[in-house]
Amino acid sequence: MQPIPILVLFSGGQDSTTCLFWAKKQFSTVEAVFFHYEQRHKIEYLSAINIIKQENMHLHELHVPAFKEIGGTAMIDEITIETGADNIPNTFVPGRNIVFLTLAASLAYKRNIHDIVIGVNDSDYSGYPDCRHDFISSIQESLSRGLDYEIRIHTPLQSMNKAGIWALSDELGVIDTVIKYSHTCYLGDHHTLNPWGYGCGTCPACLLRKNGFEAYRSLK
Numbered sequence: 001m002q003p004i005p006i007l008v009l010f011s012g013g014q015d016s017t018t019c020l021f022w023a024k025k026q027f028s029t030v031e032a033v034f035f036h037y038e039q040r041h042k043i044e045y046l047s048a049i050n051i052i053k054q055e056n057m058h059l060h061e062l063h064v065p066a067f068k069e070i071g072g073t074a075m076i077d078e079i080t081i082e083t084g085a086d087n088i089p090n091t092f093v094p095g096r097n098i099v100f101l102t103l104a105a106s107l108a109y110k111r112n113i114h115d116i117v118i119g120v121n122d123s124d125y126s127g128y129p130d131c132r133h134d135f136i137s138s139i140q141e142s143l144s145r146g147l148d149y150e151i152r153i154h155t156p157l158q159s160m161n162k163a164g165i166w167a168l169s170d171e172l173g174v175i176d177t178v179i180k181y182s183h184t185c186y187l188g189d190h191h192t193l194n195p196w197g198y199g200c201g202t203c204p205a206c207l208l209r210k211n212g213f214e215a216y217r218s219l220k
Contacts, residue, residue: 005029006115006154007108009100010059012048014197014209015119015157017182018165020051021174022156023117033060033107035100037093038068039075041188043198051181062103067093075186088127089204091186097130098139105143105151117154123161133158162212163219170216184209 006023010016010032023030034048052059067073073093097120104116120131129135133155140153157165169175178197183190185199185206192198196213199206 003028004115005031005111005113006117007104007111007113008032008117009104009119010034010048010052012044012046012051012182013119013184014169014178014182015121015165015184017047017051017178018169018172018174019117019119019156020055020057021172021177022168023154024055025172027115031058031060031111031113033062033104035062035064035103037064037096040078040186043183043185043188043190047181047183051177054177054181060107062107064099064103067096067099070094088129091204092128095130097128097135101139101153102143105147108151109147109149114150115152115154117156119157120155121157121160121165123159123164161215162208163215166213166216167219 004027006027006029008016008020008023008030010020011034020030020032032052034045036045048059073091075091075093097118101116101118108114108116118136120136122131122133136153136155136158140151143151157168160168166175169178179195180193180197183198186203187200189200190198194201194210196210199209201210
């Protein structure tokens with residue numbers, strides 16, 4: 001365990017929850033930040049608060065209303081989830097990770113933290129360009145230069161698909177916590193606890209989570 005602090009971008013979803021527990025294994029002090037960006041449902045926030053309380057961690061909360069003002073994404077507006085001609089689903093919020101990482105770096109700077117964790121990956125990223133390795137490398141350099149302060153962005157899930165992420169949560173001993181307390185459904189369905197967690201079971205996020213879980217279980 002490294003005797004240094006780390007800041008986790010934490011949404012309460014499967015990936016960021018896995019990253020939270022990964023960070024706990026790797027670093028001595030873990031803080032988390034949740035972004036309110038007028039997302040359609042509040043269940044991920046409630047999930048984040050619940051997990052943070054269970055783990056007795058500190059959660060920073062930052063508000064980013066500009067994405068609502070820009071509009072046009074199914075993550076915020078009440079519009080049908082679909083994939084466009086560019087093969088990117090309309091759940092993509094343009095610039096979200098750029099803004100989130102910039103604000104996280106600013107917070108880290110003020111907290112004397114150099115290490116940041118974000119749960120992006122190249123495999124199951126739904127086509128979002130701000131989840132790719134080249135983007136993370138680029139913004140890490142830009143933030144470090146812009147702040148004149150070293151920022152190290154950790155992406156422990158970068159090369160994993162959802163089955164691999166489930167495997168990591170199991171390796172960390174928190175797969176039951178991820179199933180019961182994290183939430184990933186785009187529609188905010190929180191009524192039925194399925195073997196892989198809560199969710200509608202049909203939206204793109206639920207299908208990734210469900211199919212990944214079934215793929216991991218089939219390998220055991």
